[in-house]
Structure formats: C-alpha cells, structure tokens
Amino acid sequence: MPKVSEEQIEETRRRILDGARQAFARHGYSGATVRVLEREIGLSRGAIFHHFADKDTLFLALAADEAAQTAAVVTEHGLVQVIHDLASRDPGWLGVQLEVANRLRIDAEFRSSWQERLDVVTAATQGRLRRGQAAGTIRDDVTAETLAAFLQLVHDGLVLHLGAGLAGHVPNVDTSAVIALAEGAVRRLPPAGKTAGAKGDPQ
Numbered sequence: 001m002p003k004v005s006e007e008q009i010e011e012t013r014r015r016i017l018d019g020a021r022q023a024f025a026r027h028g029y030s031g032a033t034v035r036v037l038e039r040e041i042g043l044s045r046g047a048i049f050h051h052f053a054d055k056d057t058l059f060l061a062l063a064a065d066e067a068a069q070t071a072a073v074v075t076e077h078g079l080v081q082v083i084h085d086l087a088s089r090d091p092g093w094l095g096v097q098l099e100v101a102n103r104l105r106i107d108a109e110f111r112s113s114w115q116e117r118l119d120v121v122t123a124a125t126q127g128r129l130r131r132g133q134a135a136g137t138i139r140d141d142v143t144a145e146t147l148a149a150f151l152q153l154v155h156d157g158l159v160l161h162l163g164a165g166l167a168g169h170v171p172n173v174d175t176s177a178v179i180a181l182a183e184g185a186v187r188r189l190p191p192a193g194k195t196a197g198a199k200g201d202p203q
Helices: 004-029 036-040 043-053 055-077 078-088 090-106 107-134 144-163 175-186
Strands: none
Touching: 004 036, 004 043, 004 055, 004 090, 036 043, 036 055, 055 078, 055 107, 078 107, 078 144, 078 175, 090 107, 090 144, 107 144, 144 175
16 A cells, blocks of 8 residues: 655645635534535545544634634734734635634633634734834833733624624724724824824734
8 A cells, every 4th residue: 555645644634624614614613514524625524534533623723724824924914914804804714703602602622722722823912012012113001911802802803793794784884994993002102292103013
C-alpha cells in the first residue's frame, strides 16, 4: 500500500475544512448532517472522520483556523480592520455564530473548547492595543484588557447582526458609523486646545 505523504494528508485536511465551512454556511450547524458534509466535501464519512473525530471536532478545527487567521490580521492591522471586513464575509457562515451562541450557553465542554480559540484573538488584540498605548496613539486611561473587551463586544454584536440577516433592514442603523465610533473610542484624544493629527493604524 503506497505511503501517504504529509503533504497529501494536509491537502486532504484542507479540502475537508474548506468543504465543511461551505456546508455549515449553507445549511447551518444543525443542518450540516454527515450526509450533507459528505456531499459538500466530496469524501466519504470514513475519510472525513479519519482526520476529525466527529462533527464537533471538525467545527472546532474550523474555529481554530479562523482564529489564527483573525489573530494574524489583528497583529498587523488591528481588530477594527477585522470588524470592517465583516461586511464582506459570507452571511451564511456568520449566521452559524447564532447557533454557536446558543451552544455556548448550554454546553460547558463546547464552551471551554471555543474559549481556547477566542483566547488567541484576545491575546493578539491586547498586544496590539498595548503597543498603541506605548506609541501614544491609543488611549491609556483605560486598560488594554478593557479596550479589547469593548472592541470584541462590538465585533460579536455585528457578527450576530449580520448573521441574522438584519444589516440594511433595520431603520437608522449605519454599521459603518458604529465601526467608526468604536475606532474613535479607543484612540488617544489630543490635548485640550489641539486638533488631532493624522490617524494612526486602526486598532
């Protein structure tokens, strides 16, 4: 029997993750049954669950993958950039977060695993904010931890808003203005009597 290379294993794993993301986005977490996963990924259940123990493990692997990508963007451009990018995200995938929110409420084991993924993004956000505070571009009258929590709440609120398909359908809600307000809220204000100079990097 020919030996499977590490490259082939990683290629199959990536194919499974990409197909699973599409399945969850199209059908929701509950609707992405094993049969649906087989169809969307194009592999048998045996092949899928050879790489991932079960559907939860597969979904959490997707969450870890996304957390790593998000942390990379945060480190380079700040969490506000991630928030800006929400408008271009697949609304179906964002909608899965509604199911996740309910799962987090009732499933302690799932909540613990999910928190590990969130911690990656939180650490990157706090680090970015501390660097901004040291550079004088981010307000330092509030801790980086509190500022990170504030931005995360804005992010999570917009994810649920967009995932529920509400964007553009709720009167007097301008998500771009909300994002600008959040961005302005974490910046360091100029001394009294002086006007702000050029904007620093978004946080």
